[in-house]
Amino acid sequence: MLSASHDIDYSIVICTYNPDVRILQRCLQAVQQLDTSNLQTEVILVDNNSNTPVNNLPCVVACRQQLPAFTCLLVKEQGVRFARMAAIEQAAGKFIVYIDYDNEPEKDYLQQLKQLNTLYPGVAAWGPGNVQVDFIDGVNEAIAAYARVAFQERHEQEVLFSSEKQWQPCYPFGTGLCTYAFLLREYIRMARAGKFTLDGRTGEKLSSGEDTQMILLCISMGYAAGVSPDLHITHMIPASRANDAYLRRLAYGTSVCYATCLLQVFPEQEDRLLQQVMGPYRFLKNALKQFIKVQYSKEPHRLFELARFIGLNTGLYHALNKPVPLPVNKIARYLKLE
Template sequence: MGGQENVDYSIVICTYNPDENVLKRCLQAVRQLNVANISTEVILVDNNSKVRVQDLPYIKEYTAGIPGLKQLFVVKQGLLYARLAAIAEAKGAQIVFFDDDNEPESEYLQELHRLNKQFPNVAAWGPGNVEVDFVDGVDDNIREVALQLFQHRTATTVGFAAIKDWQPCYPYGTGLCIKTDLCREYLQQVNQGRLTLTGRNGNKLSSGEDTQMIMLCISKGYAAGISPALRLTHIITAKRANRPYMNRLLYGTRSCYETCMVQVFPERKQMLESKLISGAKFSRQTLKKFLKTKWNRSPQKTFDLIQFIAAHASDYMALDKPLPGFVNKVLTSLKIV
């Protein structure tokens, strides 16, 4: 496991079968980060791509000039395992997680450095301004939902909190920066089997590990927040800016929430048990909303249905209860499970 060696920030970029133009933009942005008076390392993690990232023709060119670059190859599939390997190798006091479709602005690290000095009790920071770049365009009928799902943000003030439930000022996984000692604690709890959410893995789409990392910070008495001066662009291609992908992303992101919370805060289970709706009621309300999607073909009706199912499925999953059969049938018809 890597030891800290007077490195301020370990920048972690995880990738799997990357889109060449997207990864180029990410690496170019990281190369252009202002690191004046800041020590850094960059860990590029290839999560078992079909063609090894280190063998891609453009990689040497785009990684040239990136200080302290290290490349890892992680065979076990899943974003979680790529991140865990990077955490184990990181030497920085803070770890910054950029996905391969993130394009941070040049002053990103300078703003993080300022925030870390000014607010030492905030253990997790993320961008308050995220611009979503639909490089291949996006259907106007799904644009608003797409912006939300791909973490569009336009904050105007610094905000942070230490509340044991999700807050509007909590950071997403995009551009997330966390104190390394807390990342190590997260790694330890995953290895012990206490935290089990894996994040994106094949067709399974969720952000559970991001939420668990942030909530772990809260559980240890720290706050988490965002700053408008932390700015980045989230690059989204047609492969993701479409209804089938977004349906799965919406369900995966929302349905894992209560499992995440209960694993970090076990006392929350009692509250969930008291508010759990019966299987019959869950099925009836699902049927009602499902029929509305047949009468009204608007994508928003389908998104509303998925949001409803995911919110209640989240409670069922956290309490290890099977979903009602009819609900599973609807999810299958939507090609979500």
């Protein structure tokens, strides 16, 4: 591995756990086809302790033969956060680009990043403004529109960025995220010190807290974050995720972590969160009201809205160290949100 002199421009990090081989193969093929003209790059594939070692898969063996600067890491501690932290410590690039194993970047992805990083040095985190969701096994039309949004489809028309100290619509998600490596090493330092505690996705748990904290950390250190329409990625979604059960768990998992993410990066936001939190009776009343409507509704989006409502408010309670009303926890268990 090269030293911190940044002889490498971009370290591409791919984290995976028990991958669908069809999807991983498409991802690796897209990474091999990236235009790296006048760029020095490396690829770090992280196996987060899959049941079948990823290193031995034929598509990984083929990629290793095509890309000399290719490393496969085995990280046994379960959780995307731990996988990414290991990759950050290994990475030698000035920038780290997260290409999730279900991402298929366009050929010019790195070249577009290079232009953005040159034109906007004060933007520390970039993500794709154009994300196309590909339901590789199809999707039920009743949930298709919601699922596209849930899986981060977006089609921006212009470069957008901000430095507000709370989540903004223009902030990037983890899909295709490019960040200054030195800021991610600061994230590691703070995580190891116990300041950041969210593990991100772990097995069946669908939280995405580590992505959010990385982006908010960039904001806290005086940088901006944003998206560009010139960054294109295809997000590949199989049948195992294009269904009601997964989507309600995703709605809960991606919302329950937000208040903790925000408060751990910006402790001064506690007063604002205290003003937002519902009292236990109101929380329970609203949850029950929505739960009853779900039972009599044929519209699946109501179930996803209920999962998100419970997630956002449960997250506030967790962040502020308040006990969640027991009946709300029972509803969450009944709906299998965790």
